[in-house]
Amino acid sequence: MSKQEFEPDPKGVSRREFIQQALLTGGVTLGSIGLAAALWDRRHIVPGFEAKEGIQLPGFRVDASLTLPDLAIAHGTERGQTIRAALGTLGGMGRFIQHGDVVLIKPNVAFDRPPALCATTHPEALRAVAQMAFEAGAKEVVVADNPINSPAGCFLKSGLEAVADDLNLKLLYPEQSAFTTIEMEGEILRHWPFFNRPFQRADKVIGLSPCKDHNLCSASMTMKNWYGLLGGRRNQFHQHIHSIISDFALMIQPTLVILDGMDVLMSNGPTGGRLSDVKSVNTVIAGTDMVAVDSCGYGQLLGRDVANLEYLHKAHARGLGNMDWKTSKWKEVGA
Amino acid sequence: MKVDQKDTRPAGLFQKILRSVKGLDLRITNVRVVSQAFFFLLFLFLVIVTDLRYLKGYPASLFLELDPLVGFATAVTTGSIYKGLILGLILLIPTLFLGRFFCNWICPYGTLHHLTGWLFGRKDLQARIENNRFRKLQQWKYIILIAMVAMAMFGSLQIGLLDPLALFHRSMSTVVLPGLNQIFPDTFYVQQYYHVGAWLIGGLLLFFVVMNVVIPRFFCRVLCPLGAFLGATSRFSLFRIERDPNKCIDCDACLTNCQGACDPHTQLRKSECFVCFECIEDCPVDALSFKFMPNRDHEIASPPIPGRRVAMASLVGAAGYAVARASGASDKNFSKKVIRPPGSMKEDQFLERCIKCDQCIRVCPTNVLQPTLMEAGLEGVWTPILNMKLGYCELNCTLCGHVCPTGAIQRITIEEKTGVGDFTEQGPVRLGTAFYDRGRCLPWAMETPCVVCEEVCPTSPKAIFSREVTITKRDGTPITLSRPYVEPSRCIGCGICEHECPLKDHAAIRVTAIGETRSSERSLLMDGGDPTNILDLVRKKR
Numbered sequence: 042m043s044k045q046e047f048e049p050d051p052k053g054v055s056r057r058e059f060i061q062q063a064l065l066t067g068g069v070t071l072g073s074i075g076l077a078a079a080l081w082d083r084r085h086i087v088p089g090f091e092a093k094e095g096i097q098l099p100g101f102r103v104d105a106s107l108t109l110p111d112l113a114i115a116h117g118t119e120r121g122q123t124i125r126a127a128l129g130t131l132g133g134m135g136r137f138i139q140h141g142d143v144v145l146i147k148p149n150v151a152f153d154r155p156p157a158l159c160a161t162t163h164p165e166a167l168r169a170v171a172q173m174a175f176e177a178g179a180k181e182v183v184v185a186d187n188p189i190n191s192p193a194g195c196f197l198k199s200g201l202e203a204v205a206d207d208l209n210l211k212l213l214y215p216e217q218s219a220f221t222t223i224e225m226e227g228e229i230l231r232h233w234p235f236f237n238r239p240f241q242r243a244d245k246v247i248g249l250s251p252c253k254d255h256n257l258c259s260a261s262m263t264m265k266n267w268y269g270l271l272g273g274r275r276n277q278f279h280q281h282i283h284s285i286i287s288d289f290a291l292m293i294q295p296t297l298v299i300l301d302g303m304d305v306l307m308s309n310g311p312t313g314g315r316l317s318d319v320k321s322v323n324t325v326i327a328g329t330d331m332v333a334v335d336s337c338g339y340g341q342l343l344g345r346d347v348a349n350l351e352y353l354h355k356a357h358a359r360g361l362g363n364m365d366w367k368t369s370k371w372k373e374v375g376a
Numbered sequence: 377m378k379v380d381q382k383d384t385r386p387a388g389l390f391q392k393i394l395r396s397v398k399g400l401d402l403r404i405t406n407v408r409v410v411s412q413a414f415f416f417l418l419f420l421f422l423v424i425v426t427d428l429r430y431l432k433g434y435p436a437s438l439f440l441e442l443d444p445l446v447g448f449a450t451a452v453t454t455g456s457i458y459k460g461l462i463l464g465l466i467l468l469i470p471t472l473f474l475g476r477f478f479c480n481w482i483c484p485y486g487t488l489h490h491l492t493g494w495l496f497g498r499k500d501l502q503a504r505i506e507n508n509r510f511r512k513l514q515q516w517k518y519i520i521l522i523a524m525v526a527m528a529m530f531g532s533l534q535i536g537l538l539d540p541l542a543l544f545h546r547s548m549s550t551v552v553l554p555g556l557n558q559i560f561p562d563t564f565y566v567q568q569y570y571h572v573g574a575w576l577i578g579g580l581l582l583f584f585v586v587m588n589v590v591i592p593r594f595f596c597r598v599l600c601p602l603g604a605f606l607g608a609t610s611r612f613s614l615f616r617i618e619r620d621p622n623k624c625i626d627c628d629a630c631l632t633n634c635q636g637a638c639d640p641h642t643q644l645r646k647s648e649c650f651v652c653f654e655c656i657e658d659c660p661v662d663a664l665s666f667k668f669m670p671n672r673d674h675e676i677a678s679p680p681i682p683g684r685r686v687a688m689a690s691l692v693g694a695a696g697y698a699v700a701r702a703s704g705a706s707d708k709n710f711s712k713k714v715i716r717p718p719g720s721m722k723e724d725q726f727l728e729r730c731i732k733c734d735q736c737i738r739v740c741p742t743n744v745l746q747p748t749l750m751e752a753g754l755e756g757v758w759t760p761i762l763n764m765k766l767g768y769c770e771l772n773c774t775l776c777g778h779v780c781p782t783g784a785i786q787r788i789t790i791e792e793k794t795g796v797g798d799f800t801e802q803g804p805v806r807l808g809t810a811f812y813d814r815g816r817c818l819p820w821a822m823e824t825p826c827v828v829c830e831e832v833c834p835t836s837p838k839a840i841f842s843r844e845v846t847i848t849k850r851d852g853t854p855i856t857l858s859r860p861y862v863e864p865s866r867c868i869g870c871g872i873c874e875h876e877c878p879l880k881d882h883a884a885i886r887v888t889a890i891g892e893t894r895s896s897e898r899s900l901l902m903d904g905g906d907p908t909n910i911l912d913l914v915r916k917k918r
Contacts, residue, residue: 152834153770189832189876191741192566193428194770216562256830256838257858276828276878280818314771314836 093232095224100294101246102329103137110372112328112337117376120303120325121169126376127299127327128173137296138245140178145185145243146170146210147295148201149250149266152312153190156200159306159319162249164200166301170249171208182208185239186269187215213239220272227288228355229281234272248298248331252322252342254310258282259350260343261311262335263298264289287355290332290362298334300326302342332362333369404653408480412487419484423548424564426779428741435460437735439484439541440781444468444609445602446542446731449535450782452528453728458783468609475610479596479603480635480650485540486596490635493588501632507592508634510645510680514597518681519689521604526693531724532700532755536731538601543581546758549738550747551578570766571737572746577758597637597648604679607647611677616646617655618670623663630655630664640664647679705753710898712888713751715762715808715869718769719777719788722895723752729784732758736776736785742767744871745776759784762807764871764887765880769807771834771870794868808869809891809900810839810862816884819857823849827858829873829885839866840873840885864891864901 054062105111113130117123128134138144148162156163171182184205188195192214196202205212213219215236223235240246250266257279258265267289268275278285302324309318322342328334336353339345347353347364357364419439426436437460440446447464451457457464467478479486498504524534536542550571553564555578561568571577587594596603617640619630630640633654638645640655656664703709706723717736720726737745737760744767747758760776762769774793777785788805791797795804810829818826819842830840842858849855862885869887877883891900 153772155772190770190872191428191767194741194773197428198772214566216566217568218562256842257825257827274878274880276876279826279828279831280824280878282825309836309838311831312834312836312838314834318836 093222093224095222095232096235096237097224098240098293101243101296102294103245103296105329106132106136109136110370111330112326112333112366112369112371114337114341114371114373115325115327115376116323116374117325118323119376120163120165120301123303123323123325123376124166124169124299124301124327125173126374127325130372130374131297131327131329134173134177137247138174138177138179141180142174142178142244143181143183143242144174144179145183145239145246146174147239147246147248147266147269148184148186148199149253149261149269150186150192150195150199150201151189151269153188153194153198154313155198157316157319158313159251159304160253160311160313161195161199162201162251163301163303164204166249166299166303167201167210168204168208170247170299171204171210174247175208179245181211181242183211183213183239183243185213185215185236187236187272188269189275215272223271223292225288225292227291228284228359230285230288230292236270236272245296246293248295250298250300251304251306252300252302252338253306253313254308254318254343256310258286258352259345260335260339262338263300263331264335264352264356266298267293283351283355286352287359287361290356291359295331297327297329298331300334300338300342302326302338305342307343328366328371330362330366330369332356332364333366333371336364337366337371403657405657408653411481412490415482416484416487419544423545423553423738426549426735426738427564428739428775431739431775436739436779437733437781438463440545440731440733440735442467443539443541443602444471445535445539445605446781448605449525449528449533450729450731452525453531453533454725458729458781459787460781471606471609472612473614475613475616475646475649475651476603476606476636477651478606479600480652483540483596483602485544486593486650488544488585489588489593489595492585493592496589497592498589504592504633505628505631508631508637510637510639510648511591511597512680513591514637514648515679515681515685516598517600517604518608518679519685519692520599521601521608522686522689523693523696524601526690527697527700530694530697531728532697533728533731534696534755535601536733537757538599539731540595540600540602542731542733545738546732546734546747547577547581549734550574551581553738567743569743572763572766573749573758574747576749577747593635593637593650596635596650607679610646610649611679613646615666615668616670616675617644617649617651617653618665618667618674619644620663620665621674623661625661625663627660629658629660632658643674643676645676645680647677700754703753705751706755710889711751712890713761714748714756715871715887715889716892716894717745717760717762717776717785718774718793718805718807719786720894721784721786726759726784727755729782730756730759731782731784733781734758734760735779735781736760739775739779740767741773741775742770744768744875762871762887764874764883766875768872768875769870771868803893804835804868806868806891806893807871808887808889809864809867810869810871810873810885810887812860812862813882813884813886816879816882817860818878818884819859820884823847823855823857825855825857826878827860828876828878830858830860832872832876834870834872835866835868837866839863839868860885867891 109132113127115123115127152160154160219238220234221237248263250263253261255261302322305322306313307320353364425434441460441463444464447461551574554569557564584595635652636648636650638648744762745760746763777787793805814820818824833840842860846856871887873885874883
């Protein structure tokens with residue numbers, strides 16, 4: 042094929058076209074330089090060693106009472122009544138919750154287990170505490186936990202979802218976007234992913250935990266319950282389990298903790314699995330100091346010697362609570 | 377083009393009733409679009425509720441149970457029709473009267489392709505007419521079907537690779553929903569799900585969808601084994617599209633929107649027609665109608681595949697079976713990674729039943745179930761295995777078996793799975809056995825306390841126990857460590873120990889398939905770990 046004849050355009054571009062094109066090209070050139078300069082990153086970093094920062098929780102304690110006990114032990118045969126008796130001894134839920142409060146209840150729903158196996162907070166305990174919160178004027182009750190097993194299964198099979206539906210409680214799943222980094226000066230905990238969404242709205246926080254044997258730290262009670270607020274690589278916690286649990290007393294100052302010892306998981310904890318692992322103790326301990334409550338529970342419910350529970354000693358030594366609960370104001374009642 | 381013709385056309389009773397409703401354009405094609413939309417949305421609904429949070433009693437695998445090819449092919453491999461698969465008759469019998477109406481009235485995957493072809497396909501009329509002529513390429517789906525049925529006769533079920541409902545379910549479970557959740561966090565999952573080899577499943581989905589631009593309904597016309605099955609079945613249908621050659625002006629307008637590429641402008645290829653009715657709507661002279669037993673000379677009843685090709689496809693299928701089994705992956709050379717869901721049949725029977733629909737993967741509450749690539753051999757591609765890095769088997773859960781449409785995973789109860797109550801004597805269903813890697817385990821190798829594995833072990837008594845030892849550390853200080861052990865008779869192979877082990881990249885305790893209860897060839901302890909199983913002949917008791 043012969044080459045096509047090429048004829049140059051004699052006129053070229055007009056002045057107007059020349060200016061338009063020159064401005065356009067110049068503009069894109071300057072824009073590219075400006076954008077690149079704005080995005081130019083010249084920092085020096087060592088990945089993994091960047092400065093970390095995180096949030097801190099506000100305190101949720103109410104003012105101490107001069108007359109009312111700070112720790113109550115209630116005995117009874119019916120769970121709801123016994124919890125009510127324990128709270129009544131402390132001065133009633135009205136002492137802790139004001140009208141219009143948003144109340145966060147933190148149950149222990151770590152495992153995908155039915156209530157009878159006592160590996161999770163009992164649904165009737167949640168029902169009783171939530172009802173009392175509403176009676177005291179709570180505007181909303183939020184329930185949240187980050188279980189070890191899959192969240193949907195845990196909430197469903199523990200029976201807590203049914204209670205939440207029934208009483209119109211706000212159940213929060215540990216979704217990815219619900220976590221933010223928390224910061225503290227703990228023995229070992231410094232910065233860690235924290236299930237913060239429930240705390241963005243909560244005015245008061247109640248820890249509601251079962252009383253369980255634990256394979257490594259001997260007991261899982263109200264202090265260990267806060268484990269379920271953390272995310273990330275929790276499976277490293279066991280390497281310093283007693284330091285971690287004592288750090289929880291630094292991380293959060295709850296309004297109230299309730300240790301449900303109606304049925305206690307005595308063996309094969311913290312998962313249990315057989316009814317023979319469970320023993321009825323028919324006791325509920327409630328109080329404002331989680332170290333005192335756990336200390337009391339370890340002796341009274343699990344029947345073990347407080348001298349051996351290292352995390353209580355650590356928390357006590359750091360002034361985060363009083364493990365000599367008998368020196369505080371306490372009272373024992375029958376439901 | 378069609379507006380004026382609507383009222384002059386001779387109408388059946390049904391159409392007369394439809395037209396009497398004022399203000400509604402109830403052409404048959406519009407009714408069809410409503411049907412397509414309904415079934416597509418129903419499919420999406422069932423996919424989304426296949427989740428522990430929403431499942432309640434919904435028939436999660438309804439579409440797969442209605443799929444007559446699943447019923448037929450599993451009947452070939454197992455000689456029986458499993459539970460809900462009997463519903464396949466609901467689709468098969470109408471096909472014997474009406475033809476392949478499923479493809480354009482019900483099939484959600486067909487609707488996906490119809491929709492993408494309509495949105496992104498060519499708009500030029502003449503190009504569309506040319507694109508919708510019958511192609512010889514369409515015989516491929518019959519070759520695929522015959523080869524797969526031949527493999528099924530030897531006990532290797534492969535229809536699920538391309539069955540549109542299995543394929544669509546698999547794509548939704550492993551790619552579409554996790555992908556959407558990546559873009560919009562916390563929509564479909566509480567925690568992000570991941571799936572091994574999702575790129576391949578997703579890539580194929582994209583390829584099939586994009587191909588609609590090149591050949592409309594490419595998957596449906598060329599590859600779909602269910603379409604081939606229904607096409608062969610529609611040979612018997614009593615109704616079909618009929619062209620009146622006296623009225624026809626040979627304008628080929630009937631091809632403009634033809635979905636099946638079935639040549640309504642000449643002798644109708646019955647096996648290819650999707651009964652979409654577009655040709656009737658597009659005909660400017662009303663030469664086309666849907667008729668009861670029209671003239672046999674105006675149709676090509678059988679699928680467009682010569683007998684020699686049928687023979688070739690059968691041979692390819694038989695050879696394919698032999699080649700696929702040659703690695704021994706389903707037999708002596710089984711992989712330690714092929715840990716099947718609880719209630720799974722033993723491997724050869726599993727391969728007779730699993731259609732790789734991955735409904736089990738969708739419903740699994742922990743993300744432990746993963747589609748295989750080559751772990752289970754060529755035949756096992758996309759069948760479910762457990763990957764403890766991503767999850768673990770929840771003790772009180774048998775959802776995978778309950779959504780399995782074919783019984784590859786049987787519908788066992790929690791009591792049967794955990795071996796309690798009436799099932800105490802037979803014991804729990806085991807998926808494998810956990811083994812320690814003491815060179816990596818913190819208390820064993822690194823003077824560091826741990827035993828997370830023992831904490832999370834769900835059996836009672838725990839299969840993992842520990843012994844306390846006091847050692848002198850390198851710096852001279854004493855330390856008391858709990859060092860963990862596995863008691864194999866208690867271990868059910870759920871893998872939560874491996875999942876929760878802090879050595880995240882390669883856990884210090886790992887489950888392998890040995891000891892699984894579904895197969896005696898893969899058992900570990902002869903007495904099941906229970907010495908009381910040994911009959912004491914001296915004292916004549918157990």
